[in-house]
Amino acid sequence: MDAPPPPPRRFRLGALDSSTVFLLMFGGIWAFVGLTISIAFTAAGGPFWADLVLDRRGVGALASPAGLRPTSGHVNRRTVFRIDYTFVDAAGAPRSGSCGTTDLGWIARAEQRQPLEIEYDPARPALSRLRGQKVSFFGLFILFPFAFFVVGGAVLAAGARRARRLRAIYVSGQAVLATVTAVGATSMRVNNRRVIRVDYAFDTPIGRAAGNTTSRNPPPVGGQLWILHDPQDPKHNVAA
Numbered sequence: 001m002d003a004p005p006p007p008p009r010r011f012r013l014g015a016l017d018s019s020t021v022f023l024l025m026f027g028g029i030w031a032f033v034g035l036t037i038s039i040a041f042t043a044a045g046g047p048f049w050a051d052l053v054l055d056r057r058g059v060g061a062l063a064s065p066a067g068l069r070p071t072s073g074h075v076n077r078r079t080v081f082r083i084d085y086t087f088v089d090a091a092g093a094p095r096s097g098s099c100g101t102t103d104l105g106w107i108a109r110a111e112q113r114q115p116l117e118i119e120y121d122p123a124r125p126a127l128s129r130l131r132g133q134k135v136s137f138f139g140l141f142i143l144f145p146f147a148f149f150v151v152g153g154a155v156l157a158a159g160a161r162r163a164r165r166l167r168a169i170y171v172s173g174q175a176v177l178a179t180v181t182a183v184g185a186t187s188m189r190v191n192n193r194r195v196i197r198v199d200y201a202f203d204t205p206i207g208r209a210a211g212n213t214t215s216r217n218p219p220p221v222g223g224q225l226w227i228l229h230d231p232q233d234p235k236h237n238v239a240a
Contacts, residue, residue: 004226004240007172015170015238016163018188018195018214023159030152037145045073045137050127058119060131063087063097065110071100073137078102080137083110087118089125097128100137106130166238173228175240178202178211180223190216202227202234209234 016024042048067084074080083106084098097118101107109116120128129135136142178200188195196218201210211227219225229237 001224001226004175004228009171011167011170015240016166017238018186018190020159020162020166022188023155023162027152027154027156027159030148031156032152034145034148034150034152038142038149041138041142041145045142046135048136048138048140048142050135051129051139053121053127054119054129054135057121057123058129059090059122060117060119061087061089063116063118063128065113065116066096067098068107068110073100075102081107081110083107083116083130085110085116085118087120087128089120090122093125095120095125095128097126099128099130099133099135101130101133103133106133165236169228169230169236169238170240173238174231175226175228176202176204177224178227180219180221180225181210183218183221186214188214198225198239200225200227202229202237204229204231204234206234209237211235211237213239215239 063085064087065083066086067082069082069084071080071082080100080102082098082100084096086094086096089095097120099118106116117131118128119131127135179202180198180200182199184197186195186197193216195214195216197212198215198218199210199212201208203209209229211229213227226240227237228240
């Protein structure tokens with residue numbers, strides 16, 4: 001069993017233990033999926049925060065219907081119609097807007113070219129909606145996939161921090177022979193082979209320390225393996 005080369009060593013991804021790899025993969029997948037769905041929902045259905053803005057500072061106006069068309073969206077098996085309209089803002093400038101709805105009353109008024117009550121953002125008049133309706137098709141439901149992004153991002157960040165710490169130890173840590181104290185199967189498999197947890201202990205100038213790693217070909221209890229550790233804090237260690 002050859003000793004590791006002296007520092008600085010070239011880091012290899014295989015030095016990351018299975019727990020770190022799991023955090024990186026699990027967090028990365030969930031963050032990617034959550035962010036992708038959130039962006040898709042926002043692009044297709046409109047941003048949920050637009051309704052929050054209008055709830056807070058929207059002002060009323062009367063609009064004239066300019067168009068009515070069915071969309072591919074459905075709510076409770078009812079087709080969502082897009083109503084286009086024009087209005088004049090408080091500064092006297094002509095504006096245009098549109099809003100989706102399944103409300104038969106609004107749809108009938110648009111068909112009959114009756115005036116429509118709307119509300120718009122005076123700071124950004126392009127943002128408007130029919131009174132009582134929503135700009136965002138999905139509303140706050142979009143926070144559900146976004147929560148996946150937040151949780152996945154937190155797990156990914158934890159994995160990245162762990163990976164950086166392991167990399168620093170692998171590149172610059174002090175090498176020492178450790179004795180295997182226990183081995184046990186985990187629930188993970190790689191290429192249909194069970195991943196084994198390996199516990200070990202080793203002596204340092206500041207006392208005995210312990211750690212663990214994973215392997216598909218672990219040494220037996222009582223066997224030895226090279227590990228790398230931080231001399232100032234030996235509990236931070238990694239298998240060589």
